Amino acid sequence: MRLLQVLEPSGGGSGRHFIDLCRGMKARGHDVHAVYSPVRAESRFVEELSSLDLKGVHVVAMARSPGPSDLPAWRALRAVIRKEGPFDVIHGHSSKAGALSRLRLPGHHVPRVYTPHAFRTMDPGLGTFGQKIYGAIEKLLARGFTERLICVSADEYAHARALGMPRNKLSIVVNGVETPPADSRATVREALAIPPDALLYGFVGRLCHQKAPERLLAAFQRVAERLPNAHLVMIGTGEMQDAVNRQIEAGGHAGRIHLTTHFTGPQAMAAIDVLVMPSRYEAMSYVMLEAAAAGKPMVLTDVGGASMVLKDGVNGVLVENDDDPKRLADAMIRLSDPSRLARHTAAACARSGDYSLERMIGETEAIYRALVA
Numbered sequence: 001m002r003l004l005q006v007l008e009p010s011g012g013g014s015g016r017h018f019i020d021l022c023r024g025m026k027a028r029g030h031d032v033h034a035v036y037s038p039v040r041a042e043s044r045f046v047e048e049l050s051s052l053d054l055k056g057v058h059v060v061a062m063a064r065s066p067g068p069s070d071l072p073a074w075r076a077l078r079a080v081i082r083k084e085g086p087f088d089v090i091h092g093h094s095s096k097a098g099a100l101s102r103l104r105l106p107g108h109h110v111p112r113v114y115t116p117h118a119f120r121t122m123d124p125g126l127g128t129f130g131q132k133i134y135g136a137i138e139k140l141l142a143r144g145f146t147e148r149l150i151c152v153s154a155d156e157y158a159h160a161r162a163l164g165m166p167r168n169k170l171s172i173v174v175n176g177v178e179t180p181p182a183d184s185r186a187t188v189r190e191a192l193a194i195p196p197d198a199l200l201y202g203f204v205g206r207l208c209h210q211k212a213p214e215r216l217l218a219a220f221q222r223v224a225e226r227l228p229n230a231h232l233v234m235i236g237t238g239e240m241q242d243a244v245n246r247q248i249e250a251g252g253h254a255g256r257i258h259l260t261t262h263f264t265g266p267q268a269m270a271a272i273d274v275l276v277m278p279s280r281y282e283a284m285s286y287v288m289l290e291a292a293a294a295g296k297p298m299v300l301t302d303v304g305g306a307s308m309v310l311k312d313g314v315n316g317v318l319v320e321n322d323d324d325p326k327r328l329a330d331a332m333i334r335l336s337d338p339s340r341l342a343r344h345t346a347a348a349c350a351r352s353g354d355y356s357l358e359r360m361i362g363e364t365e366a367i368y369r370a371l372v373a
Helices: 012-027 043-050 072-083 097-103 128-145 154-162 186-193 213-226 241-251 263-269 287-294 325-334 338-352 359-373
Strands: 003-005 029-037 056-059 089-093 113-117 148-151 169-174 197-205 228-233 259-261 274-277 296-302 318-319
Touching: 003 012, 003 072, 003 241, 012 029, 012 043, 012 089, 012 287, 012 359, 029 043, 029 072, 029 128, 056 072, 089 097, 089 359, 097 113, 097 318, 113 128, 148 154, 148 359, 154 169, 186 263, 186 296, 197 213, 197 263, 213 228, 213 241, 228 263, 241 259, 263 287, 274 287, 274 325, 287 296, 296 325, 318 325, 338 359
Parallel strands: 003 029, 003 089, 029 056, 089 113, 113 148, 148 169, 197 228, 197 274, 228 259, 274 296, 296 318
Antiparallel strands: none
């Protein structure tokens, strides 16, 4: 098949999914073209995408928020489709790329697939007006412009149904990951000047409102005061980076907080003792899956996909999705007890084989073939 994959964020979990899907479809013999936006692109994402040797990699500037730039972006994407097509399937990832790749004039068209990677309406802080506007747009696009909408968790599927999207256009394909390397613990800790015997909490993700890094920093202030051997590594960048740096410097424990982009999440996972993700909303976070595949206990907010990788009190702690730093800090401190941490780690390791990348590629390919047929 000739496939066109389109993405706007170009980083984080959606970027990981995008690259894995492009690589996997190419490995199965398909001709893959990729479109990404340079506006929020991470350099590591661009380098990895370029190294895949796809049939074509195309740059179309797309802004995250709706605005006047959407029209030239749509025209540029249409130009790629006309020049490089015909395609058998066009697959848009994230809300902006998903909208631009699906909007079309009436008449014969190529099947459109959309993976939201968390609907904007899953954000509890969006507000009633925003929920109505974004929900109406998603419902309209799903009903009139989409052949298949792929949800990455049962929670996201339930949300799509609640928005009024038809059941016959929805599928669930849970994200899959490669098992992170297990031999990088000493290397990562040495590079970041983290003591070998430190209790290391980890965060991996974009520094943005959705991932709520400020929640974690507020909680770690409490943890650091109680646990002198606790350290925190935060892997990522984003629009909140300056605010995060200011919060770290103001907190009094800057020497025990390590903000870096020198490692990816999988590269650093072996060095982490407990993954902490205080997200405001998710569909199915890649970081959760990578931690689960690496056998790491987790502290997660109760958001989409969390219940699929974490059993509260067994392989981690599930906390309420709010801005209370004490609640998150208490959960983190609970896992500092050596015997409890050992039990949770053993339980996490026992479930580590459930998240195959090949399964995800195969299920997505089956959807493409059904649409083409």
